[in-house]
Amino acid sequence: MGKKKRGHPDVEDLLGRPWCYYCERDFEDLKLLISHQKAKHFKCDRCGKRLNTAGGLSVHMNQVHKENLTSVENALPNRQGLDIEIFGMEGVPEEIIQQHNQRIIQNFYTAQAERQAATGNPPRGLSGDQGPTKKIKYESPEELKKRLAEHRARVKAGGGIPAPAAAPVDGLSPAQGNPPFPPPQQAFPYPPPGVPAYPPAATGTYPPSVSPPPGGSFPPLPARPTVGGPTQPPGGAPPYFYNGAAATADELVANAARQGGGGGGGGGVRGDDIDQLIRMAEAGIKPARTGEEAREGGVQAEKKKKGSRMVYADTEVSPEERMAGLARYRWVGEGVVA
Amino acid sequence: MAGLFGSAAAATSNTLGDLKQDVELGSPPEDSITALAFNPNPTDPKDFLAVASWDKKVRIYEIMSNGQGQGKAQIEHAGPVFSVDFFKDGQKVISAGADKQAKVLDLATGQTAQVAQHDQPIRCVRYFEVNGTPMAVTGSWDKTVKYWDFRSSAPAGVLECQERVYTMDVRDNLLVIGTADRYINVVNLKDPAKFYKTIQSPLKWQTRVVSCFTDSQGFAIGSIEGRCAIQYVEEKDASSNFSFKCHRDPPQGNVTNVYAVNGISFHPQHGTFSTAGSDGTFHFWDKDAKHRLKGYPNVGGSITATTFNKTGSIFAYAISYDWSKGYQGNTANYPNKVMLHPVQPDECKPRPSVKKR
Numbered sequence: 001m002g003k004k005k006r007g008h009p010d011v012e013d014l015l016g017r018p019w020c021y022y023c024e025r026d027f028e029d030l031k032l033l034i035s036h037q038k039a040k041h042f043k044c045d046r047c048g049k050r051l052n053t054a055g056g057l058s059v060h061m062n063q064v065h066k067e068n069l070t071s072v073e074n075a076l077p078n079r080q081g082l083d084i085e086i087f088g089m090e091g092v093p094e095e096i097i098q099q100h101n102q103r104i105i106q107n108f109y110t111a112q113a114e115r116q117a118a119t120g121n122p123p124r125g126l127s128g129d130q131g132p133t134k135k136i137k138y139e140s141p142e143e144l145k146k147r148l149a150e151h152r153a154r155v156k157a158g159g160g161i162p163a164p165a166a167a168p169v170d171g172l173s174p175a176q177g178n179p180p181f182p183p184p185q186q187a188f189p190y191p192p193p194g195v196p197a198y199p200p201a202a203t204g205t206y207p208p209s210v211s212p213p214p215g216g217s218f219p220p221l222p223a224r225p226t227v228g229g230p231t232q233p234p235g236g237a238p239p240y241f242y243n244g245a246a247a248t249a250d251e252l253v254a255n256a257a258r259q260g261g262g263g264g265g266g267g268g269v270r271g272d273d274i275d276q277l278i279r280m281a282e283a284g285i286k287p288a289r290t291g292e293e294a295r296e297g298g299v300q301a302e303k304k305k306k307g308s309r310m311v312y313a314d315t316e317v318s319p320e321e322r323m324a325g326l327a328r329y330r331w332v333g334e335g336v337v338a
Numbered sequence: 339m340a341g342l343f344g345s346a347a348a349a350t351s352n353t354l355g356d357l358k359q360d361v362e363l364g365s366p367p368e369d370s371i372t373a374l375a376f377n378p379n380p381t382d383p384k385d386f387l388a389v390a391s392w393d394k395k396v397r398i399y400e401i402m403s404n405g406q407g408q409g410k411a412q413i414e415h416a417g418p419v420f421s422v423d424f425f426k427d428g429q430k431v432i433s434a435g436a437d438k439q440a441k442v443l444d445l446a447t448g449q450t451a452q453v454a455q456h457d458q459p460i461r462c463v464r465y466f467e468v469n470g471t472p473m474a475v476t477g478s479w480d481k482t483v484k485y486w487d488f489r490s491s492a493p494a495g496v497l498e499c500q501e502r503v504y505t506m507d508v509r510d511n512l513l514v515i516g517t518a519d520r521y522i523n524v525v526n527l528k529d530p531a532k533f534y535k536t537i538q539s540p541l542k543w544q545t546r547v548v549s550c551f552t553d554s555q556g557f558a559i560g561s562i563e564g565r566c567a568i569q570y571v572e573e574k575d576a577s578s579n580f581s582f583k584c585h586r587d588p589p590q591g592n593v594t595n596v597y598a599v600n601g602i603s604f605h606p607q608h609g610t611f612s613t614a615g616s617d618g619t620f621h622f623w624d625k626d627a628k629h630r631l632k633g634y635p636n637v638g639g640s641i642t643a644t645t646f647n648k649t650g651s652i653f654a655y656a657i658s659y660d661w662s663k664g665y666q667g668n669t670a671n672y673p674n675k676v677m678l679h680p681v682q683p684d685e686c687k688p689r690p691s692v693k694k695r
Contacts, residue, residue, distance in 0.1 A: 319661035
């Protein structure tokens with residue numbers, strides 16, 4: 001199994017990308033960069049001819065249109081000068097390259113830190129050294145049955161959503177407080193109902209070599225930690241666990257904010273609900289979101305594509321209709337005169 | 339991307355317009371502004387601007403050469419006014435709103451007369467002509483579109499729509515009706531009794547506004563999800579249809595705020611158009627080059643309505659609260675005004691179509 005790309009390129013990859021001196025944009029390869037420069041920076045605005053360099057464009061303007069080119073189009077304010085001859089990556093002054101690289105590196109680490117803060121993942125390659133990052137969950141059929149019975153009893157007794165309070169502490173533990181090699185059974189809390197019960201399923205995703213022999217007692221963990229370094233086994237537990245949780249948390253926060261801020265016509269939001277949402281977010285639990293939204297009559301449309309939030313998200317009713325429903329605008333009848 | 343160059347700096351170059359020249363219209367309405375209309379008569383040297391508002395009035399201003407407006411006339415409704423349009427000769431103004439009526443004001447005599455009636459508030463009204471006969475079309479939340487000939491109190495025709503009418507626009511013989519649930523009905527006004535075509539909006543979210551091209555070959559649609567679609571009426575032009583994103587905040591973390599597109603206005607001469615949104619910005623676009631011509635900084639509040647005057651030398655936009663953030667967003671100090679933006683020649687001109695060599 002090769003190393004899995006996670007959509008976040010290495011810093012080396014980023015530094016290797018060709019980029020445009022004039023606008024600091026980076027490109028997959030040099031050809032794209034050159035065509036970008038010809039289209040954006042070296043194109044004649046009189047006749048559309050695309051030149052290879054700013055100097056070339058200047059000469060063209062002079063000879064063909066009898067005009068003087070004073071600055072490079074679409075360039076950053078301090079990069080509009082014609083004095084430097086740029087073609088692709090050639091001609092870029094050394095100090096500018098240094099600046100650019102520094103910026104890329106800085107951005108890379110900021111982004112990485114942000115990602116880590118958001119996902120809770122340890123930095124890549126470090127996980128193996130910091131104690132167990134992955135726990136193998138294994139339950140015998142008897143235990144599964146027992147758990148199911150317990151769960152049923154709980155649902156029967158409590159009804160509805162179980163108190164999430166039990167889950168948080170344990171749910172966050174794998175990376176933080178747990179001693180190395182804890183007894184596997186206690187490591188994962190029972191997921192509360194309503195959450196996709198991943199642990200049992202997860203065993204299946206491990207490569208066979210790491211998964212414990214079924215039915216038997218739990219073997220000592222494979223010698224993974226001693227391998228150390230970047231050879232983190234594929235499918236390591238924390239990434240999938242935390243990615244899922246964090247994505248949920250983000251959504252939750254956005255959700256909570258929206259319901260707090262934009263819940264306008266749909267009636268007030270009770271403080272309890274928000275508290276609950278936050279608690280659940282902390283615990284990394286997917287809330288029974290359908291309930292909340294069903295109550296709103298599907299009014300608060302959930303933007304499926306993560307990352308964008310519609311300021312006005314009512315799919316059914318226009319803002320004017322809502323506004324017209326207000327007492328101060330409601331038009332009562334013929335007898336009423338403004 | 340925070341770095342040596344903020345993303346704002348990169349966008350600054352020469353596409354960012356400035357609002358320094360913009361003039362605020364004096365004595366604006368007292369409540370949010372719903373619609374703007376300039377008189378379209380090209381032979382009239384004066385510019386008149388009609389402003390409809392939630393304060394139940396339509397105010398008609400004469401725009402002086404120095405950009406100042408002077409109140410000329412007023413139409414009073416019994417409820418908030420949602421839409422206003424000028425007659426072609428610029429002598430009369432038609433407006434409609436929550437009182438379920440449309441009224442015509444004759445600017446010469448100052449007389450107001452009711453000309454249309456619906457069962458529910460009228461969201462849109464437009465003036466048009468069939469073979470030189472003046473007519474009006476009204477679209478209402480009662481899910482109908484009605485035609486009126488000003489001679490009878492009964493409609494000259496009724497079109498049943500699938501849903502509440504949210505927006506309408508007319509150009510020449512093209513009438514486009516946008517309703518709730520994302521239906522778009524296209525009507526040929528030579529045959530006004532039936533839909534020429536019905537489509538589902540290419541945008542996935544509620545239709546906010548439709549606006550016809552100046553050549554009436556198609557129309558633009560704006561949705562609540564910061565997106566516009568360019569749609570041609572005829573199937574043969576369908577390959578030119580496209581949609582684009584607009585009126586979004588730069589992403590913060592991994593969340594992008596997306597705002598409703600409240601207004602789309604086409605420039606009467608260049609055929610380029612403006613979009614304006616709840617985010618408080620407006621932009622000029624060239625649909626043929628698929629290019630943004632100019633963007634403008636935030637004006638300090640949602641833009642609820644926009645229009646060009648007949649020559650395209652003035653771009654009027656209304657800043658007022660548009661309900662996009664619920665009632666909590668409606669604060670007493672929210673700006674409520676009409677701004678007049680003098681259009682510089684290069685702002686709206688389409689780029690000369692140049693062949694790549």
